[in-house]
Amino acid sequence: MDFYGALQVALPEAFLAVSALALLVLGAVTAARGAILVSVLAGVALLVAAVLAAVGPLGTAFSGGLVADNASAFAKVAIYAMSAVAVLLGAGWLERLKARQFEYPVLILLAAIGMGIMASSGDLISLYIGVELQSLALYVLAAFRRDDAKASEAGLKYFVLGALSSGLLLYGASLIYGFAGSVKFVDIAATVHAGAGTGVLFGLVFLICGLAFKVSAAPFHMWTPDVYEGAPTPVVAFFGAAPKLAAMVLFARALADAFSGAADQWRQVVIIIALASMLLGAFAGLVQKNLKRLWAYSSIANVGYALVGLSAGTREGYQSMLVFMVLYMIDVTGFFACLAALNRNGKPMETIDDMAGLMRERPGMALAMTAFAVSAIGFPPFSGFWAKFFVFKAILAAGYVQHALPVGLAVSVAVVGLVSSVVAAFYYLRLIKVMWFDPAPGAVDAAPADAKGIAYAAALFSFPVVMVGLPLLYPLAGVAAAAFGLG
Numbered sequence: 001m002d003f004y005g006a007l008q009v010a011l012p013e014a015f016l017a018v019s020a021l022a023l024l025v026l027g028a029v030t031a032a033r034g035a036i037l038v039s040v041l042a043g044v045a046l047l048v049a050a051v052l053a054a055v056g057p058l059g060t061a062f063s064g065g066l067v068a069d070n071a072s073a074f075a076k077v078a079i080y081a082m083s084a085v086a087v088l089l090g091a092g093w094l095e096r097l098k099a100r101q102f103e104y105p106v107l108i109l110l111a112a113i114g115m116g117i118m119a120s121s122g123d124l125i126s127l128y129i130g131v132e133l134q135s136l137a138l139y140v141l142a143a144f145r146r147d148d149a150k151a152s153e154a155g156l157k158y159f160v161l162g163a164l165s166s167g168l169l170l171y172g173a174s175l176i177y178g179f180a181g182s183v184k185f186v187d188i189a190a191t192v193h194a195g196a197g198t199g200v201l202f203g204l205v206f207l208i209c210g211l212a213f214k215v216s217a218a219p220f221h222m223w224t225p226d227v228y229e230g231a232p233t234p235v236v237a238f239f240g241a242a243p244k245l246a247a248m249v250l251f252a253r254a255l256a257d258a259f260s261g262a263a264d265q266w267r268q269v270v271i272i273i274a275l276a277s278m279l280l281g282a283f284a285g286l287v288q289k290n291l292k293r294l295w296a297y298s299s300i301a302n303v304g305y306a307l308v309g310l311s312a313g314t315r316e317g318y319q320s321m322l323v324f325m326v327l328y329m330i331d332v333t334g335f336f337a338c339l340a341a342l343n344r345n346g347k348p349m350e351t352i353d354d355m356a357g358l359m360r361e362r363p364g365m366a367l368a369m370t371a372f373a374v375s376a377i378g379f380p381p382f383s384g385f386w387a388k389f390f391v392f393k394a395i396l397a398a399g400y401v402q403h404a405l406p407v408g409l410a411v412s413v414a415v416v417g418l419v420s421s422v423v424a425a426f427y428y429l430r431l432i433k434v435m436w437f438d439p440a441p442g443a444v445d446a447a448p449a450d451a452k453g454i455a456y457a458a459a460l461f462s463f464p465v466v467m468v469g470l471p472l473l474y475p476l477a478g479v480a481a482a483a484f485g486l487g
Helices: 003-009 011-055 070-096 103-119 124-142 149-180 185-193 198-214 224-230 233-239 242-287 291-311 315-341 363-377 383-400 407-437 449-481
Strands: 059-061 066-068
Touching (some): 003 059, 070 103, 070 242, 103 242, 124 149, 124 198, 124 233, 124 242, 149 224, 198 242, 233 291, 242 291, 291 315, 291 383, 315 363, 363 383, 363 449, 383 449
16 A cells, blocks of 8 residues: 555544644644633544544555554544543633643643554554553643642652553563564464464463553552542543543454454453452442542443453454443543532532532532442443443353353353442442432532533433434444454
């Protein structure tokens, strides 16, 4: 493919790169005065990139390093759309703090470019470039408020542990390249199908460990609670949404496109990580008082549920994972939009006790947070129920119908998932109880329109809009899942 054809395939990322550079110059010229304009233009650029990803040509570029298929298009539309929401949420939040900074939307754009490359990775080099481009932007975003000690600590912890995960990722990629003789997923798949050697499998384990860090799966979750607690609330909303989907799609692409011939080997590792994530997220959340830390452990558990779909190793499993991640992204963004909107006497409401009496003070926000909590439990007919339903259905079908794994193992994984959901229900119900029945310690400040609008929209999607959107989302996820090389 010539350079023009390759540029067509990579047009969404190229457009975002040019936009980021242009907005960086605009922001430097206009300084704080142009922060809102930069944010608006960044949001528009992300939406344009989403359209380009949806209607752009399919194919490969740069010697197979970049892949544009239905899976990447599905992921990029969701990633860029949620990134645009993060720009809107962050811009309003910074405006209220009188801290207009044009760098915030530019960093979101740079992270989005990395996530787009991750979703389209066709070899180990583009995989690493995408991961690092996203990660470097996220490190800065975590410590965006330099005058906040907690934010600085969060950024430092994320950076140090992120460097460790990058080392694992690179070491695994080096082993795979050394024993497979190629960095391309297609060539690696051919080598694995001919007989995966011990060296390749060792490299695969290190690769899985590095990617597990990026999705904050146990036991590589140690950065998540501290970073969620210390980072600015709109940044945490971004962390919990688009980067998670990008990393899960990269996870799926690496395992399906390069290692489908070693599914029996990697499935064991993924199942162990999924079980550990679900159990740790459920039980560790029981003792949390801070809502950002609580939702950090919730995110660990939810990544475990998504990995259950991935561990099925079937098209239905990958489809369920994509549906789960999209529905989860909307819920987690809505929840953190609520936190960004809620203040009492000018102080952010970030603990469970802070939410006392919210139903009487701000019934709309209380109803929205109740919807997110009920959805996180998996209570029908909210979106969280459907997300878990499809994942458990996929793992059971992999055992009973496709015979891709032993029936007993499939049932055991589903049972652990259900038990984890029941355990986690305690802290979600405790939050609902505090909001609805405990007396309010004081008046809650009026919620800003931008954060309130995002929270209400996400809550309405959780139910009832999900009942309309799901018949469209599920088939689209099926088309995307069919693009993965599942052997």
